[in-house]
Amino acid sequence: MAYNILIVDDSSPMRMVIKKNIKASGFKTGKIFEAANGMDALDIVKKEWLDIIMTDFNMPGMNGLELVREIKKIDTAKDIPIIMITTEGSQERLKEFTAQGVTDYIKKPFVPRTIKAKMNNLLGESDYEGETEESDDGCDF
Amino acid sequence: MKEKLKRAMMDAISNVFETMFFLPMEFSQLTGIENFLRVEEKGVLTCILDFNGPFSGKVVLFIPAVLAIPLTADFMGVESDTLSKDHVTGTVKEIVNMIAGSMFINYDDKSVFDLAIPKMATFEKACKEDPASKESLFLGVKTPDSKFALKIELTHILSDN
Numbered sequence: 001m002a003y004n005i006l007i008v009d010d011s012s013p014m015r016m017v018i019k020k021n022i023k024a025s026g027f028k029t030g031k032i033f034e035a036a037n038g039m040d041a042l043d044i045v046k047k048e049w050l051d052i053i054m055t056d057f058n059m060p061g062m063n064g065l066e067l068v069r070e071i072k073k074i075d076t077a078k079d080i081p082i083i084m085i086t087t088e089g090s091q092e093r094l095k096e097f098t099a100q101g102v103t104d105y106i107k108k109p110f111v112p113r114t115i116k117a118k119m120n121n122l123l124g125e126s127d128y129e130g131e132t133e134e135s136d137d138g139c140d141f
Numbered sequence: 142m143k144e145k146l147k148r149a150m151m152d153a154i155s156n157v158f159e160t161m162f163f164l165p166m167e168f169s170q171l172t173g174i175e176n177f178l179r180v181e182e183k184g185v186l187t188c189i190l191d192f193n194g195p196f197s198g199k200v201v202l203f204i205p206a207v208l209a210i211p212l213t214a215d216f217m218g219v220e221s222d223t224l225s226k227d228h229v230t231g232t233v234k235e236i237v238n239m240i241a242g243s244m245f246i247n248y249d250d251k252s253v254f255d256l257a258i259p260k261m262a263t264f265e266k267a268c269k270e271d272p273a274s275k276e277s278l279f280l281g282v283k284t285p286d287s288k289f290a291l292k293i294e295l296t297h298i299l300s301d302n
Contacts, residue, residue: 010258013232016217017161058238060258087242092253107246108239109160 002030003051003123008041008067009085010059018054018085018115025116038062042070045077052122054106057086065100072101081122085110142196142298147278149247150240150291154282157239162212169281169288186230187267188237194245194254197297198274201267202237208287209233234259240291271296 005022009015015034022029033048035041038061045053053071057064064084072078081103086093089107097105104118151168158164184206191199206229213232214221237259245254270277276295282288 011231011235013213013217013228014235016219020218058256058258087238088254088256089242089246090250090253092251108235108242109157111160 002028004030006033006050006053008035008055021112021115038067050080052081054083068100149244152247153240153243156243166282166284185264186233187262187264188233188259189262190237190241190259191257192254195252196295198295200241201292204289230261
């Protein structure tokens with residue numbers, strides 16, 4: 001099965017890096033959508049079938065958490081797994097993410113296999129390698 | 142507090158550049174931007190990120206374009222001559238964002254620091270110290286072919302950690 005993925009980040013280089021890592025991971029992807037802000041992301045969420053959403057937290061206008069709240073209001077999208085990609089990793093912030101419905105998170109900077117591991121975990125693939133959040137080995141960006 | 146923050150800053154810089162850019166580096170003993178990057182130097186990109194938390198202030202990155210461009214190309218996996226200005230400034234902003242986030246986690250992962258959106262600034266503006274600044278920290282970093290620097294200005298300190 002190929003999965004449709006939405007990447008939301010105001011930084012075009014970071015969107016490209018995330019996309020590159022998803023493709024390099026060998027993960028079976030269908031369409032990969034990109035949005036530079038929360039409003040554009042919501043348009044895509046309303047129109048397209050998505051299997052996973054990966055969003056930055058720190059974005060101008062609507063931040064990642066506000067986007068999550070909006071997505072949760074959409075009946076057809078409220079159950080889509082959401083990964084927050086963030087530089088802000090305090091314990092309180094991470095609790096807030098979970099409380100608002102974020103499924104998992106990736107702390108920046110990240111190694112490529114973190115993306116694959118998190119996606120596999122969320123989508124039920126079998127080769128999940130366990131927690132890799134703090135891992136800094138084996139990366140070949 | 143200052144020493145703890147400096148340590149957190151050094152670890153964050155190492156973490157970001159080693160994890161996402163594979164760039165070897167060493168920290169310089171020089172203090173002050175004027176001692177590290179020539180003030181008249183053209184093509185130094187500067188980016189400012191304001192933050193609020195147990196203490197508030199700004200993080201400023203000074204990075205020569207000659208370093209930022211190949212870093213961006215490596216980061217994105219494209220040739221340098223295909224890059225736009227937005228690609229380079231976007232990467233510089235991302236670097237500041239990642240360093241700041243990583244630094245505050247290193248410093249105190251129980252406290253919440255709100256990070257503003259990073260903004261590019263002129264070299265002069267970035268060098269100018271905020272009148273409200275109470276403390277500042279400077280860190281120069283040498284890479285094999287270039288160098289860059291980071292400055293933190295603290296304008297409001299709620300608690301002495």
